Amino acid sequence: MIRLENVSHTFSTAANDVLAVRDVSLDLPRGSFMSVVGPSGCGKSTLLSLISGLLPVQTGSVTVDGEPVDGVRRDATMMLQSDALLPWRTVRQNVGLALEIRGEKKGRAERVDAIIERVGLAEFADARPSQLSGGMRKRVQLAASLVYNPSIILMDEPFGALDAFTRANMQQLLVDLCRAQGATCLFVTHDLDEAVALSDRVAIFSKRPGTVKAVHDIALPRDRDVADVQGVPGFTEARQELWDELRDEIDRELPAGDSAEKHHAH
Numbered sequence: 001m002i003r004l005e006n007v008s009h010t011f012s013t014a015a016n017d018v019l020a021v022r023d024v025s026l027d028l029p030r031g032s033f034m035s036v037v038g039p040s041g042c043g044k045s046t047l048l049s050l051i052s053g054l055l056p057v058q059t060g061s062v063t064v065d066g067e068p069v070d071g072v073r074r075d076a077t078m079m080l081q082s083d084a085l086l087p088w089r090t091v092r093q094n095v096g097l098a099l100e101i102r103g104e105k106k107g108r109a110e111r112v113d114a115i116i117e118r119v120g121l122a123e124f125a126d127a128r129p130s131q132l133s134g135g136m137r138k139r140v141q142l143a144a145s146l147v148y149n150p151s152i153i154l155m156d157e158p159f160g161a162l163d164a165f166t167r168a169n170m171q172q173l174l175v176d177l178c179r180a181q182g183a184t185c186l187f188v189t190h191d192l193d194e195a196v197a198l199s200d201r202v203a204i205f206s207k208r209p210g211t212v213k214a215v216h217d218i219a220l221p222r223d224r225d226v227a228d229v230q231g232v233p234g235f236t237e238a239r240q241e242l243w244d245e246l247r248d249e250i251d252r253e254l255p256a257g258d259s260a261e262k263h264h265a266h
């Protein structure tokens with residue numbers, strides 16, 4: 001459904017040109033969940049922006065169902081680590097924003113309330129963001145991102161700042177909602193446990209300019225329980241295989257003397 005073919009992207013500034021991603025080809029079948037892991041600065045966020053249409057494609061092609069991506073896509077949602085909730089709006093008003101912008105009036109209130117309920121915030125529908133915990137705000141953000149049933153869900157390290165329990169909760173919610181909506185998800189993370197726990201497949205990127213170094217199938221049951229997945233047979237092996245691919249990419253960023261320490265830490 002989403003297909004990237006030989007995609008490269010260069011950022012040009014007054015000072016220099018930076019080749020951020022190089023010759024990336026990936027296929028994301030409809031309804032699949034892929035994570036992208038790779039060293040910082042290897043072009044992961046750039047890739048999401050290319051798929052969402054926020055950045056114009058320079059080289060290669062990005063297509064959705066065979067159609068080239070040309071401009072910001074209304075069927076995609078992008079969620080970042082920082083939340084973009086409007087402080088003067090209630091939870092309900094924040095969640096409804098995307099439907100307002102799209103001019104979708106029919107059934108709007110019901111859809112908003114249904115997803116607020118789904119993320120467990122029914123009691124807080126009239127609260128403002130400042131009255132909520134970080135985890136609750138993240139739930140609002142997830143509801144606001146998914147309320148219009150996007151078929152493409154792009155996530156850029158969305159749960160990095162959360163405590164472990166809230167995080168497991170949010171991960172499960174995301175996987176369940178993606179599946180319920182039949183959405184295709186591309187999920188950027190630097191956390192290998194998270195990549196294995198959530199994904200059907202994981203793409204490992206090289207250091208910049210980012211290229212696809214390998215794509216691993218995660219052969220765990222699809223209906224796994226995210227909070228308990230670390231104990232499922234095959235989890236540790238899958239995580240180790242990802243780390244084996246990634247280690248070289250990360251070591252190359254460090255001065256020679258640091259690399260023994262880095263190996264030790266992991």
Ligand SMILES: Nc1ncnc2c1ncn2[C@@H]1O[C@H](COP(=O)(O)OP(=O)(O)O)[C@@H](O)[C@H]1O
Nearest residue numbers: 011013018020039040041042043044045046047
């Ligand atoms: N708007 C921009 N202008 C210039 N350089 C950029 C811009 N966005 C990203 N870059 C550069 O492109 C490279 C890849 O960035 P990014 O996609 O954010 O990497 P990642 O998300 O993997 O950390 C980095 O070297 C970054 O500095």
Ligand SMILES: [Mg+2]
Nearest residue numbers: 044045046156
């Ligand atoms: Mg990034």
